[in-house]
Amino acid sequence: MKNTMSTLLATLAIVASSTAFAADDHAMHAAGHAGKEKAADMNMQANADMTQGEIKKIDSKNGKVTLKHGEIKNLQMPPMTMVFTAKDKAQLDGLSKGDNVMFSVDKDMNLTHIQKQ
Ligand SMILES: [Cu+2]
Structure with a gap:
């Protein structure tokens, strides 16, 4: 029982931390992606008229x-x-x-x- 419990806790900890990482990663990725898209848009805008x-x-x-x-x-x-x-x-x-x-x-x-x- 003790083993099961600690295994469960360890599993939960891993799940929790990997979920947290995934969320962070996604947020960072989304922010970076949006930033790049905005920059690309601005470049295209500039290039279109230049x-x-x-x-x-x-x-x-x-x-x-x-x-x-x-x-x-x-x-x-x-x-x-x-x-x-x-x-x-x-x-x-x-x-x-x-x-x-x-x-x-x-x-x-x-x-x-x-x-x-
Ligand atoms: Cu001309």
Whole structure:
């Protein structure tokens, strides 16, 4: 009887601890998973609006930049070289001719975001 009891207790202890581990693990996994999915969503969001380009000419005084750009999906514009006007001239600070960049433009073709790649 004593043996049975201690075996039972040991079994319960194992079950309890493994259940606790499983719960922890699941919670951690769920949190990590949700975090990753959120990050992936944000990346996709960013990538969807970002276009790859190369700076051909830059006129930071007037906030203008000539970009040889890839397809701009949100404007359905094929790859070409053209001038964009920055919404905020400060966006062009630190950029120079020859830089490879990722950028986004609004529907009026103003540069809303640009960053070195
Ligand atoms: Cu264009």
